[in-house]
Amino acid sequence: MRYYIGLDLGGTNLKYALGDATGNILVKLTRPSWADKSQESIFVNIFAAVEKLLEIAKENELDVAAIGVGSPGNVDFNTGRIVGQAANIKEWADAPIRERLQNRFHLPVWTDNDANMVAIAEARVGAGRGFNHIVFITVGTGIGGGIIINGQMYRGGNYNAAEIGHMCINYQGKKCPCGGTGCLELYAAAPAIVNLYISKLREAGYQENEDLISTELIFDRAKNNDVLARETMDFACKMLGIGIANVVNLLNPQAVIIGGGVAEAGEDYIGRVRRYVFEHALKPSLIGLRILQAQLGNEAGVTGAIILAADNTLNFTN
Ligand SMILES: [Zn+2]
DSSP: OEEEEEEEEOSSEEEEEEEETTOOEEEEEEEEOOTTSOHHHHHHHHHHHHHHHHHHHHHTTOEEEEEEEEESSEEETTTTEEESOBTTBGGGTTOOHHHHHHHHHOSOEEEEEHHHHHHHHHHHHSTTTTOSSEEEEEESSSEEEEEEETTEEEOOTTSOOOOGGGSBSOTTSOBOTTSOBSBTHHHHSHHHHHHHHHHHHHHTTOOOOGGGOOHHHHHHHHHTTOHHHHHHHHHHHHHHHHHHHHHHHHHOOSEEEEESTGGGGTHHHHHHHHHHHHHHSOHHHHTTOEEEEOOOGGGHHHHHHHHHHHHHHHHHHO
């Protein structure tokens, strides 16, 4: 049996794991990602992580066949390079991930955007099992996504597909740092939810320690019938639901899987989003459509990286 190394590079942590082609993880480790350091330092850190896993594989006489890497930013899947800047990692612009890792370890290396990795993992071993056409959406600090059509990742012409967070939901709305106007994440991502609730509190004359307000707190209060919290949550769900309805009209997926920190609120949140999707999307597209919560949690990134490496190595050698 062959094994694969999966890496999930984030703004805070580098998660790294050893697993098999079905996404089963044998060893999973975490270290700081050194995201505020130079590009060279980040590579040194990644090399150390891979070396550690190769060591463990060797001790257990496991054959490592390839490496998969999930990274923030726009990743050119063919060359394995970052295109332009990557969110949260200042020095990671244009990082030649495949080249550096292949030169160092002489193993095939596959790399893709981190949201795509989670989408692959959810599609294969998470909430999307059994579906061929899947849209994955992650709702956290921002809103990202991954699109799977006929079981295959759809990356787009410049590897920049599925930027669902920057879909225009209000053309007369707020300006987005991306250059657009009224982007979905300005209304439905965690900072937008927190800011809306704070503005409602201020308007109503309540004084609170605003630093302690989080989406968890707001959703909790909504559950306990706090009117302002309920209005806030409902608005965020409505915006996301309308955004998803647009995606559903465009792609007619069988399943939409919602993950990320905000979605951890569970069925209270997902159910409300689902209602708005069903209110706004075309009826024929809604037949059999499932709106599901992601299942894999914070192992999803490395699991997807392992599956990506396995899939591509198998295609490559067959
Ligand atoms: Zn935008």
